[in-house]
Amino acid sequence: MEQNTPDTNFLYADIVARIANQVKEGLLMPGDKLPSVRALSREQGISVSTAYKAYSELEIMGLVEARPKSGYYVKFTPARFSNPPKTKPPQKKPGQTSVADMIAMVYQNMQEEGVLRLSLAAPPISLIPVAKLSKSMAEAIRKSTSGNIHYENVQGNMALRRQVAKNAFAWGGQFTENDVVTTQGCMEALVFCLKAVAKPGDTVAIESPTYFGIFNIMQSLGLTVLEIPVNAETGIDIEYLQQALQTVPVKACLFVPNFSNPVGSCMPDARKQQLVTLLTALQIPLIEDDIYGDIYFGKSRPRTCKSFDTQGWVMLCSSVSKSLAPGYRVGWCIPGRFKEQVINLKMMHTISSATPTQAAIAHFFETGRYDLHMRNLRHALHTQCLRYMQAVAAYFPAGTRISQPQGGYALWIELNKNVNAYTLYQAALIHNISIAPGQIFSTDARFTNFIRISFGIPFDAAVEEHLKVLGELVRQANA
Amino acid sequence: MEQNTPDTNFLYADIVARIANQVKEGLLMPGDKLPSVRALSREQGISVSTAYKAYSELEIMGLVEARPKSGYYVKFTPARFSNPPKTKPPQKKPGQTSVADMIAMVYQNMQEEGVLRLSLAAPPISLIPVAKLSKSMAEAIRKSTSGNIHYENVQGNMALRRQVAKNAFAWGGQFTENDVVTTQGCMEALVFCLKAVAKPGDTVAIESPTYFGIFNIMQSLGLTVLEIPVNAETGIDIEYLQQALQTVPVKACLFVPNFSNPVGSCMPDARKQQLVTLLTALQIPLIEDDIYGDIYFGKSRPRTCKSFDTQGWVMLCSSVSKSLAPGYRVGWCIPGRFKEQVINLKMMHTISSATPTQAAIAHFFETGRYDLHMRNLRHALHTQCLRYMQAVAAYFPAGTRISQPQGGYALWIELNKNVNAYTLYQAALIHNISIAPGQIFSTDARFTNFIRISFGIPFDAAVEEHLKVLGELVRQANA
Numbered sequence: 001m002e003q004n005t006p007d008t009n010f011l012y013a014d015i016v017a018r019i020a021n022q023v024k025e026g027l028l029m030p031g032d033k034l035p036s037v038r039a040l041s042r043e044q045g046i047s048v049s050t051a052y053k054a055y056s057e058l059e060i061m062g063l064v065e066a067r068p069k070s071g072y073y074v075k076f077t078p079a080r081f082s083n084p085p086k087t088k089p090p091q092k093k094p095g096q097t098s099v100a101d102m103i104a105m106v107y108q109n110m111q112e113e114g115v116l117r118l119s120l121a122a123p124p125i126s127l128i129p130v131a132k133l134s135k136s137m138a139e140a141i142r143k144s145t146s147g148n149i150h151y152e153n154v155q156g157n158m159a160l161r162r163q164v165a166k167n168a169f170a171w172g173g174q175f176t177e178n179d180v181v182t183t184q185g186c187m188e189a190l191v192f193c194l195k196a197v198a199k200p201g202d203t204v205a206i207e208s209p210t211y212f213g214i215f216n217i218m219q220s221l222g223l224t225v226l227e228i229p230v231n232a233e234t235g236i237d238i239e240y241l242q243q244a245l246q247t248v249p250v251k252a253c254l255f256v257p258n259f260s261n262p263v264g265s266c267m268p269d270a271r272k273q274q275l276v277t278l279l280t281a282l283q284i285p286l287i288e289d290d291i292y293g294d295i296y297f298g299k300s301r302p303r304t305c306k307s308f309d310t311q312g313w314v315m316l317c318s319s320v321s322k323s324l325a326p327g328y329r330v331g332w333c334i335p336g337r338f339k340e341q342v343i344n345l346k347m348m349h350t351i352s353s354a355t356p357t358q359a360a361i362a363h364f365f366e367t368g369r370y371d372l373h374m375r376n377l378r379h380a381l382h383t384q385c386l387r388y389m390q391a392v393a394a395y396f397p398a399g400t401r402i403s404q405p406q407g408g409y410a411l412w413i414e415l416n417k418n419v420n421a422y423t424l425y426q427a428a429l430i431h432n433i434s435i436a437p438g439q440i441f442s443t444d445a446r447f448t449n450f451i452r453i454s455f456g457i458p459f460d461a462a463v464e465e466h467l468k469v470l471g472e473l474v475r476q477a478n479a
Numbered sequence: 480m481e482q483n484t485p486d487t488n489f490l491y492a493d494i495v496a497r498i499a500n501q502v503k504e505g506l507l508m509p510g511d512k513l514p515s516v517r518a519l520s521r522e523q524g525i526s527v528s529t530a531y532k533a534y535s536e537l538e539i540m541g542l543v544e545a546r547p548k549s550g551y552y553v554k555f556t557p558a559r560f561s562n563p564p565k566t567k568p569p570q571k572k573p574g575q576t577s578v579a580d581m582i583a584m585v586y587q588n589m590q591e592e593g594v595l596r597l598s599l600a601a602p603p604i605s606l607i608p609v610a611k612l613s614k615s616m617a618e619a620i621r622k623s624t625s626g627n628i629h630y631e632n633v634q635g636n637m638a639l640r641r642q643v644a645k646n647a648f649a650w651g652g653q654f655t656e657n658d659v660v661t662t663q664g665c666m667e668a669l670v671f672c673l674k675a676v677a678k679p680g681d682t683v684a685i686e687s688p689t690y691f692g693i694f695n696i697m698q699s700l701g702l703t704v705l706e707i708p709v710n711a712e713t714g715i716d717i718e719y720l721q722q723a724l725q726t727v728p729v730k731a732c733l734f735v736p737n738f739s740n741p742v743g744s745c746m747p748d749a750r751k752q753q754l755v756t757l758l759t760a761l762q763i764p765l766i767e768d769d770i771y772g773d774i775y776f777g778k779s780r781p782r783t784c785k786s787f788d789t790q791g792w793v794m795l796c797s798s799v800s801k802s803l804a805p806g807y808r809v810g811w812c813i814p815g816r817f818k819e820q821v822i823n824l825k826m827m828h829t830i831s832s833a834t835p836t837q838a839a840i841a842h843f844f845e846t847g848r849y850d851l852h853m854r855n856l857r858h859a860l861h862t863q864c865l866r867y868m869q870a871v872a873a874y875f876p877a878g879t880r881i882s883q884p885q886g887g888y889a890l891w892i893e894l895n896k897n898v899n900a901y902t903l904y905q906a907a908l909i910h911n912i913s914i915a916p917g918q919i920f921s922t923d924a925r926f927t928n929f930i931r932i933s934f935g936i937p938f939d940a941a942v943e944e945h946l947k948v949l950g951e952l953v954r955q956a957n958a
Contacts, residue, residue, distance in 0.1 A: 025655045027645045045779035130626035147609035149804035166506045176504045216827040300524035325628035327834030348695040350663050355806030357833050
C-alpha cells in the first residue's frame, strides 16, 4: 500500500530526525519504551509502513532497538554518559547593579547545589514531620470520593478554611470558615489583597527594611512604595507613619507586625491596637503579613492587628510555608470587608487552588499534628537562634551588632560602616555561603553594611565553620 | 497564686466568651478535644487557674464536658442540630445585568448541589482513573527524599517539564525541559504570558465568541480586547485579523486554535502556519491556548501554531485540567522568546508552583498512564458528543443549529432569533439545569440566541430527560 511519493519520504525523514533529536536531547532516555508502530502511525497521521520504516532507520542508526514481542526501546549508548560535568559560569562582576538584579541573583544562587543557604528563611527538612504530612496527604486523597481531582470551591477547601478559622483563636481572632479565602502560599494572598485595594500608580506603605520579595510584587503590580522605618523593639514607627500619611496619598499599608523580616521585631499589643485605630479612622486598609506569627520564642502566641480590627479594614495573610511545607503552596487570607474582591480576583487568576494540597494540610491541622509539630519546631528554632548568635558574637569582629529576634528565622546584622554587604555577599559565595546583603532590603541602598542570616539550618560543626569563614571575610572587609 | 484582679476577671470572661462563640459557630464540633488546661494557659498567656476557671464556667454553661484522665471536650448538644435546611435565595431578576455579573452568576450556580452542570467544560470523575492518579501521588511523595515539602525550582518541577517537552512531539513540537515553565493551571499560564507582553491599557486580540474566563482575565489586567470572528470550519478569521491589525495597535493575540471554546473549530495546519507567519512578520506575540488539543476525535493529534514557530513569538499554554485533574492545578507554558519574563513573573507572584501535584502528574505521564487514559477519554467523549447532538436534534425545535465539534467539550447551539439565552438560562436553572448563555461569550451581547452545552457528563436517561426539558423551554421561548 505504501507509495514512495516525495510527501511520504518527507514524513518519514522528519519523524526519524525528530525522534533522533529527542534521544540526543535526553528527552528519551535509554530503556524508554517508544509508541508501537500502530500508535506512532495514528499519532502522526502516517501509514503503518511509514512508521515501521522510521523505526528501522532509527535501529540502523543505533538509537533504537526492537525487543521481541515487546516493541521498540531507546538503546543504551555509553557515549551519552561521557559528558563532563558542567562548569559554573563565572560570577557577575560587582558594580552598578540594581536592587531588582541583586534580588534575582540572590534567588538564583540560593538554588545552587552545595551552597550553604544562610539566605533562605524556611524550615529545614530535618525539622519537619515529613512522614506524618505524607500520611495526611494519603488520608485526604483516600477520604475524597473524587481522589481530590475536582475543581475546588473558589473561596477554598472548606475543611482548610474551618481549621484556619479555628486556629485564629490562638492569636485572638474570632472567625468562621466564611471569613477565610485560601491561596497559593502567602505571596499570592498578598498579591490578591494588594490588587483588591490598589491600582497601578497607587502608593503603598511598607516597612523599611523589608523582605525583598515585597519589592518584586510592588514592581510587578505597578505600585509605588513608601518606606516606613521599623524599630527593633516596637515595630513599625507609627508616629512616622502618621506624619507621612498627612502628605502622601497612601492607598494601603503592608506590614509584618509579628517578627518582621529582616529586623525580627514584634509589635507590642498596645502598638498594634494603636495602628489599627489610626488606619481604621483614615479608612486605609492594612495588609497584615502574619507568616511568622506561629514561630514565637516567648511564652505565648503574639496577637495580630487583625484581632483588634472591628470594621474589617485589616486583611490578614499567612501560610504554612515557614512552619511546615513551603512546597505545598498552601496559604490563606482573612480579607475583612474586601472578601468579595479577593474571591473575584482569585477566580479570575487561577479559578481555584489545588485540591490535594489544601485537603492534606487541613487533615494535618485536624489531627492535632500541627500543634505538636509547632511546639517542637519553635523549641528547635529558638535553640538554633541562640547558637547562631553565639557564633556570630564569637567569630565576627568587635563592633558587630546583632538583632535579638523573639521569633521567625532571621538575624539582622549590622557591620562596620566600611563593609559593603554586596561585596561581602559575593566573597562569601566563592566560599559556598549564601547570605542576603542589606542592599536588597530597601529601595535606596540604605543598608549597605547590613546582612541577613537565616538560622533555619540546624547548627552543627559545618555551619559553625562557615560562620567562622564569614567572620573572617567581614574582618578582611573591615580593614 | 491566682489574684482576682479586674484584669484576670477580664481575661477569664474573654476566653469563656470566645470558646462559647466557637462552639456556636460550629468551629468547635461536639466531640472535639480542647487544649489541656496547661496548653490553654500557655497559648493565651494566662495562669493555669484562670484557664481552669474558664473551663469550669463552660462546663456549667453545658458547652464543655470533662472526661476523666482525658481532658475537656465539646459536649453534644441536640439543639445545635435542629436548624432547618437553608432555603435557596431567590434568583436575581433579569434585566440590566452586565457581562461580568452574568459570568459571576453562572460560575456561582455551577457550584450548587443538585444542579446538572451542562455549563461546566471539564471531565467527569467517572472518566478519570482516580485510583491510578492517587497512586502516582503516593509514588511521587515516596520517591522524594523531602516528601515533596520543599520549595520547587522556580521554572517548575524538572520531571514534569521533561514530560511536557516529550509529549510536545505528538503535536509537532521539538523542545527540551529548558523551554517549559510550569504554572498553576492554564489560567495562570495565560495571566503570566499576557503580563509578559502587555501592560494595562494595551489591546489584545481574542476570538469571538470566546470563553468567558478570558474576559475576566483581561478586565483584571486592565487590557482592552479586540474581538476577531471565528469560523466553525477554519477557526480565527485571518483576513479580518490582518485588516484589523492595520488600524488597531494590538500588543498580542490570545487564540484557541485547537477546538476553540465555544465554537469547537480546529484550524487546519495551513491556516495555523499562515497565522504564525503573519504575526511573526509583525512581531506580535501569539498566546496559544492549547488546553483542548489532546481531546481530538479525529485520527491524529492536531498540530499547534507553536509547531510552526521558528522565531519564538508563539507562547503555548496548556494544562491537565480538561484531560485529567482540574483540582491538581497543574499547567505549563512554552513561552519562546519571553521565557525569562514569564519566569520572573512567576517568581514574583507565587515563588514556585506546588511540588506534590507537579511531581504526581509527572509520574502519571512517565508511566504511560496518561496516554492510555487519553485514548479511553477521547473515545468516551466522542461518543457522548454524538449522543448529546442526537438528543438536541430530537428535542429542540426545528431551526436549531448545532456545531459539529471535532474535539473538546462543548456544543455551541444557535436558537431562534426570538430566544433570549439569558432568560432561558434562568428558566433552566429553576429546573436544576445549568447552561452557559451566549451573552457571556462576547462583550457586546452579540450571541443573545446562542447557548453552550458541555457534553462532559456521561449521557444517560437523566441527562436525556434534562435535555428534553431544556428543549421544551426553548420551544416555549420560541413562541
